Amino acid sequence: MKAMYDAEILENAAIAEDIYDLRLRCPAAATAVAGQFVAVYTDNPATLLPRPLSICEVNDDTLRIIYRIAGQGTQEISQRQKGETLRIMAPLGNGFPLENARGNIAIVGGGIGSPPLLQLTKSIRQNTPDAKISVYLGFRSAEHVILEQDFAKYADEIFIATDDGSHGAAGNAVSLLEGSKFDIIYACGPHIMLKNLAKWADNSGTICYVSLEERMACSIGACLACVAKIRQGDGTTNKTVCAVGPVFDAKELVWE
Amino acid sequence: MNLSVNIAGVTWKNPVTVASGTFASGMEYTFFVELSRLGAITTKGVSHQPWAGNAVPRVAETYGGMLNSIGLQNPGVEAFIQHDLPFLRQQDTAVVVNVCGHKVEEYCYVAYRLTEAGGVDMLELNVSCPNVSEGGMAFGTNWKMTEKVVAEVRKVTNLPLIVKLSPNVTDIDVIAKAAESAGADALSMINTLLGMKIDIHTRKPLLGNKMGVGGLSGPAIRPVAVRCVYQVAGCVNIPIIGMGGITTGEDAIEFLLAGASAVAVGTANFANPRATLDVLAGIESYMTKNGVDDVNKLIGAARQSHR
Numbered sequence A: 001m002k003a004m005y006d007a008e009i010l011e012n013a014a015i016a017e018d019i020y021d022l023r024l025r026c027p028a029a030a031t032a033v034a035g036q037f038v039a040v041y042t043d044n045p046a047t048l049l050p051r052p053l054s055i056c057e058v059n060d061d062t063l064r065i066i067y068r069i070a071g072q073g074t075q076e077i078s079q080r081q082k083g084e085t086l087r088i089m090a091p092l093g094n095g096f097p098l099e100n101a102r103g104n105i106a107i108v109g110g111g112i113g114s115p116p117l118l119q120l121t122k123s124i125r126q127n128t129p130d131a132k133i134s135v136y137l138g139f140r141s142a143e144h145v146i147l148e149q150d151f152a153k154y155a156d157e158i159f160i161a162t163d164d165g166s167h168g169a170a171g172n173a174v175s176l177l178e179g180s181k182f183d184i185i186y187a188c189g190p191h192i193m194l195k196n197l198a199k200w201a202d203n204s205g206t207i208c209y210v211s212l213e214e215r216m217a218c219s220i221g222a223c224l225a226c227v228a229k230i231r232q233g234d235g236t237t238n239k240t241v242c243a244v245g246p247v248f249d250a251k252e253l254v255w256e
Numbered sequence B: 001m002n003l004s005v006n007i008a009g010v011t012w013k014n015p016v017t018v019a020s021g022t023f024a025s026g027m028e029y030t031f032f033v034e035l036s037r038l039g040a041i042t043t044k045g046v047s048h049q050p051w052a053g054n055a056v057p058r059v060a061e062t063y064g065g066m067l068n069s070i071g072l073q074n075p076g077v078e079a080f081i082q083h084d085l086p087f088l089r090q091q092d093t094a095v096v097v098n099v100c101g102h103k104v105e106e107y108c109y110v111a112y113r114l115t116e117a118g119g120v121d122m123l124e125l126n127v128s129c130p131n132v133s134e135g136g137m138a139f140g141t142n143w144k145m146t147e148k149v150v151a152e153v154r155k156v157t158n159l160p161l162i163v164k165l166s167p168n169v170t171d172i173d174v175i176a177k178a179a180e181s182a183g184a185d186a187l188s189m190i191n192t193l194l195g196m197k198i199d200i201h202t203r204k205p206l207l208g209n210k211m212g213v214g215g216l217s218g219p220a221i222r223p224v225a226v227r228c229v230y231q232v233a234g235c236v237n238i239p240i241i242g243m244g245g246i247t248t249g250e251d252a253i254e255f256l257l258a259g260a261s262a263v264a265v266g267t268a269n270f271a272n273p274r275a276t277l278d279v280l281a282g283i284e285s286y287m288t289k290n291g292v293d294d295v296n297k298l299i300g301a302a303r304q305s306h307r
Ligand SMILES: Cc1cc2nc3c(=O)[nH]c(=O)nc-3n(C[C@H](O)[C@H](O)[C@H](O)COP(=O)(O)OP(=O)(O)OC[C@H]3O[C@@H](n4cnc5c(N)ncnc54)[C@H](O)[C@@H]3O)c2cc1C
Pocket: A037, A047, A049, A050, A051, A052, A053, A054, A055, A065, A066, A067, A068, A069, A070, A071, A072, A073, A074, A075, A112, A115, A116, A212, A213, A214, A215, A216, A246, B061
């Protein structure tokens, strides 16, 4: 059940340029699942709204979060020290559906969209040991590559692409999928990547779940700030990314 | 200690409600707030037909506040009656339903349906919506249009009517008096202040709606709101529900002293989901410290001692 916590910071260290690995001791870990997120509060009048950050990994009583410094809020979070507490609301949203996670599974991450897919990969490996999990990750360049070793622990194979070809293949994560066939795809990353992937999945008739980002205020489905456009009958309807999502079936979304 | 207030004939157990649109119908906040502890629940705006709302992004953060252009997304009055009202009726607190429309007839229809449905204690008319019959000018920025919509709604409901005023006007007194003379039983103020934020990287307005504008709310607007309440309290004889940036008990006290009979907590809920109860606790502790036994003694006290 979602609640507010003063979570103890066990670790908050840089792991790549402007990217931090945050570990929080928090009772929400008991129920959190892959694809859910937390809202981080900074107690600063300049950054009044909570920052949504995905749960990267759940280990016993701790939540692991990987975040990129994108502006003032994440900058401030990066200054917090081990031993201090961070006010968070967790766990939020609905995680990745796992019912159809079997057979040939593709997990596709773009940049800072990759972290939530780690817990997903781990959960699928635990629930369905005989699934074949192929992980495809895209980054800007070699210095931006994160979590490669972590994914390798649970995936059957892992492919990396960088925009400049400085690590793995040159290109993006979606380009790595060309020529393969899957039973199901899970993805998180930039909108354009998800849009291209949704098209690819649709053309090949593959089930595809994507995790979306949108600007939020309440983070619990009350203010209707964070909507995504969903197909409904002949028309569309707006559903909240924070409470109905952040994971959606790519087929249901209107890709603009 | 007496915390209860009377707003247009309806008793609220304390003077704290929520600002429309920041709390939905309360269901999402039950994880954090015992709704029965609120003086009233004020719902999101309800229109005749479903409204889809604006394009995203719908919110932008600013110093001490935020801009929103939700665009009053709501499923329409019938869905509200079916899904939200049964929940609201079960809560042991006053129910205020916020009503919006693009035409006078739409306000009237919604008011009529809500009255007929039962279980609603008060209606709050959001007159900051554009009047499509008058070229999209907001009802609440013109005293004649305000008077018209209030008078027409007055005819179709016997529920107490709260009229919610926009601060985006030259003279808020004129609009307040027009609402009162047309039959408003109470006023609420203030709605958001029009603003804009530009993304310097894309060189475009950040908000996704066509005009790129949004409503500013949060602590940044509090002094404007306090001034509006103080000013209007001096020229009408109906109670005022004050709002605009209220985050703490001290903020709420300021509004009561300015002449508000109750207060609403809006944007603060986003930074702290228990903000309503923190505000209530703050009011109580101010009263204890200052030996005030009845919250009603604070209402308008700054006006009486002034000059
Ligand atoms: C469900 C979800 C999960 C996310 N998970 C992660 C994650 O695991 N790691 C990570 O690094 N980032 C993640 N993000 C993006 C992260 O929320 C933003 O980078 C962060 O809010 C930026 O805050 P800031 O103050 O540093 O930047 P600023 O640009 O100063 O922020 C200003 C405002 O815009 C909002 N905002 C800015 N960028 C985004 C964005 N991309 N998405 C949503 N709101 C934004 C902020 O929350 C804030 O309200 C996630 C976003 C969502 C919606």
